[in-house]
Amino acid sequence: MKLIACTEGHSSKIEAFSLEMIAAARSIAQAGDEVVAFFAGRDAEGASASFGAADRLIVARATKLDVIPAETYAVLLRDVVTAESPGLVLVPYSANGLDVAADIAARTGWPLISYVNEIKRHGESLTIVAQMYGGKVLADCEVQLPAILMINPGAFAEAAPGPIAAASVQTIDAEPTLASGKVRMVAIDVPDYADVDLTTAERIVCVGRGIGDEASIDLARNLATMLGAEIAGSRPVVDNGWLPKLRQVGKSGQKVKPKLYLALGVSGAPEHLEGMSQADLIIAVNTDPKAPIFNVAHYGATCDLFDLVANLSDRLRAGSGR
Amino acid sequence: MNILVVLRMIPDSAGELQLAEDGRSIDREWLDFQLNDFDDHALEEAILLKEAGGAKVTAVAVGEGTNRVLQMAAARGADEVVALQAEEDAMISSREIAASIAAMARAKSADLVLCGVQSSEDVFGQLAPYVGALLDWPHVSGTNRIVANGAVLRVTQERGAGVAVTYELATPAVLGVQTASKAPRYVSGSKLREASKTPIGRAAPESSGFERSAEIITLRLPVQGGSGENLGGDAETVADRLVSILAAKGLARN
Numbered sequence: 001m002k003l004i005a006c007t008e009g010h011s012s013k014i015e016a017f018s019l020e021m022i023a024a025a026r027s028i029a030q031a032g033d034e035v036v037a038f039f040a041g042r043d044a045e046g047a048s049a050s051f052g053a054a055d056r057l058i059v060a061r062a063t064k065l066d067v068i069p070a071e072t073y074a075v076l077l078r079d080v081v082t083a084e085s086p087g088l089v090l091v092p093y094s095a096n097g098l099d100v101a102a103d104i105a106a107r108t109g110w111p112l113i114s115y116v117n118e119i120k121r122h123g124e125s126l127t128i129v130a131q132m133y134g135g136k137v138l139a140d141c142e143v144q145l146p147a148i149l150m151i152n153p154g155a156f157a158e159a160a161p162g163p164i165a166a167a168s169v170q171t172i173d174a175e176p177t178l179a180s181g182k183v184r185m186v187a188i189d190v191p192d193y194a195d196v197d198l199t200t201a202e203r204i205v206c207v208g209r210g211i212g213d214e215a216s217i218d219l220a221r222n223l224a225t226m227l228g229a230e231i232a233g234s235r236p237v238v239d240n241g242w243l244p245k246l247r248q249v250g251k252s253g254q255k256v257k258p259k260l261y262l263a264l265g266v267s268g269a270p271e272h273l274e275g276m277s278q279a280d281l282i283i284a285v286n287t288d289p290k291a292p293i294f295n296v297a298h299y300g301a302t303c304d305l306f307d308l309v310a311n312l313s314d315r316l317r318a319g320s321g322r
Numbered sequence: 323m324n325i326l327v328v329l330r331m332i333p334d335s336a337g338e339l340q341l342a343e344d345g346r347s348i349d350r351e352w353l354d355f356q357l358n359d360f361d362d363h364a365l366e367e368a369i370l371l372k373e374a375g376g377a378k379v380t381a382v383a384v385g386e387g388t389n390r391v392l393q394m395a396a397a398r399g400a401d402e403v404v405a406l407q408a409e410e411d412a413m414i415s416s417r418e419i420a421a422s423i424a425a426m427a428r429a430k431s432a433d434l435v436l437c438g439v440q441s442s443e444d445v446f447g448q449l450a451p452y453v454g455a456l457l458d459w460p461h462v463s464g465t466n467r468i469v470a471n472g473a474v475l476r477v478t479q480e481r482g483a484g485v486a487v488t489y490e491l492a493t494p495a496v497l498g499v500q501t502a503s504k505a506p507r508y509v510s511g512s513k514l515r516e517a518s519k520t521p522i523g524r525a526a527p528e529s530s531g532f533e534r535s536a537e538i539i540t541l542r543l544p545v546q547g548g549s550g551e552n553l554g555g556d557a558e559t560v561a562d563r564l565v566s567i568l569a570a571k572g573l574a575r576n
């Protein structure tokens with residue numbers, strides 16, 4: 001059986017989760033199976049230099065664009081699926097994967113399971129653990145092959161990066177498909193990190209929707225100042241315009257690894273955890289004892305965040321003699 | 323432009339979720355259902371497009387409490403509202419409803435289908451790419467800005483690390499909205515009362531057309547807590563403990 005691991009890279013950077021897709025495929029590959037990595041993008045060299053853990057690499061090479069529209073990625077992948085008849089296609093849960101996985105599922109008619117954390121193989125079927133309801137519920141699923149899985153970043157440890165033999169690399173030209181694509185890329189906006197770079201912050205105080213309103217952000221900001229920490233927010237806080245986009249932590253925000261991460265009123269959805277679960281010390285305050293943030297917290301408290309902020313601020317102020 | 327926007331009612335994940343006796347679903351009896359947040363943004367984007375360039379907006383809702391949400395959609399500016407019938411007390415699988423949405427897009431001569439980028443019940447796949455593929459229309463998910471210039475759409479998509487990519491595509495298209503260009507508007511009680519007279523159409527579901535699908539065998543709640551320590555719920559005690567924990571790790575400032 002062939003297993004296709006979908007990989008990605010932008011500009012000249014291979015996404016770390018690409019190696020996780022290869023590792024996920026490897027973890028269930030049996031003797032005689034073949035793990036085929038699929039890459040579409042400009043950094044064909046980067047892919048060849050990194051995906052040695054796969055048995056074979058198919059590169060759809062672009063020459064101009066930094067970001068391949070998902071529509072084009074899906075068309076290219078569809079051709080690969082038709083040519084290779086794999087038993088399993090593994091797609092990362094990424095901005096690109098969100099458009100690719102169900103597109104391929106609809107066009108092949110194959111089953112799809114999303115938000116996958118664990119995979120076990122039993123011959124021609126798989127049992128899968130997937131997340132639902134913002135990580136509050138786990139679903140044990142069963143699926144017959146061939147099938148498609150969309151895998152949570154961070155669920156599998158990265159395969160060791162290393163070069164793949166040139167003889168195992170097959171290159172196709174992505175340009176004609178890009179040229180005839182229905183979705184055209186017109187601009188990329190990369191934020192200016194001069195003001196704030198959470199990825200290098202040592203201490204972060206992150207507020208979630210539990211903070212309630214914009215005015216209350218100041219309470220958390222004052223606490224952050226006392227702790228020498230940067231203030232950050234979950235996605236709804238940023239979407240509401242209460243904090244700037246550069247201060248968003250998570251899947252579509254920054255991936256951070258500070259020494260201290262204090263989460264106030266953050267539920268801990270998978271997309272948030274993706275950005276912060278590697279922090280050295282995670283302290284979570286949430287009135288809901290079942291909030292998934294407690295699954296990654298080193299210390300958790302179920303008191304009201306406003307009570308905690310007031311009490312902690314008092315003690316820190318007293319401690320510093322101010 | 324004809325816009326079809328999809329509104330899915332999902333269990334309030336902030337509330338407590340309990341498992342049903344069959345072990346395969348959540349107990350829906352006492353749950354609060356609310357509009358999927360991302361669908362709320364899709365509705366807002368549809369109304370913003372209508373205000374910017376003129377459009378007819380049809381809202382189709384599915385799940386528990388559709389009448390209430392469709393009245394809200396009408397109050398916000400939807401021109402036509404339709405309830406899509408669905409199996410009662412069952413989760414809303416985007417894979418299952420995609421064919422119905424695609425059929426409705428055709429029936430309403432839609433140029434644009436908008437829905438939220440995901441929902442908490444779309445474990446078998448996301449709606450926008452399913453509908454896009456079934457119609458063979460281009461689809462882009464994770465949008466935070468949509469601008470229409472005649473039949474040409476300019477959409478901005480969020481990628482990681484704050485990077486945003488802008489694409490151009492022609493209608494007909496399907497877009498999975500992450501965030502509307504502006505926060506969803508508030509509607510006043512009087513507008514809601516006025517909108518309560520809007521007739522609600524009914525649509526019968528189509529068969530999904532998929533012969534094979536994955537299956538949920540059991541649902542379970544994750545083992546709580548991991549290896550973390552629970553400091554309890556008393557703010558004063560918690561604050562005392564945190565001060566000493568931070569001090570011990572050299573993290574209290576100076």
Ligand SMILES: Cc1cc2nc3c(=O)[nH]c(=O)nc-3n(C[C@H](O)[C@H](O)[C@H](O)COP(=O)(O)OP(=O)(O)OC[C@H]3O[C@@H](n4cnc5c(N)ncnc54)[C@H](O)[C@@H]3O)c2cc1C
Nearest residue numbers: 208209210234235250251252253265267271286287288305
């Ligand atoms: C493609 C994609 C990308 C995404 N990217 C990101 C991302 O980058 N970052 C991100 O954060 N999310 C992201 N999300 C959204 C994510 O799925 C969640 O919706 C989001 O993380 C929820 O934010 P929250 O925890 O602040 O809000 P909620 O889930 O609403 O949680 C609020 C919490 O506050 C608690 N609370 C309320 N009041 C109090 C109080 N007084 N004291 C203490 N606790 C209280 C509640 O119990 C609740 O748990 C993304 C989603 C998608 C689909």
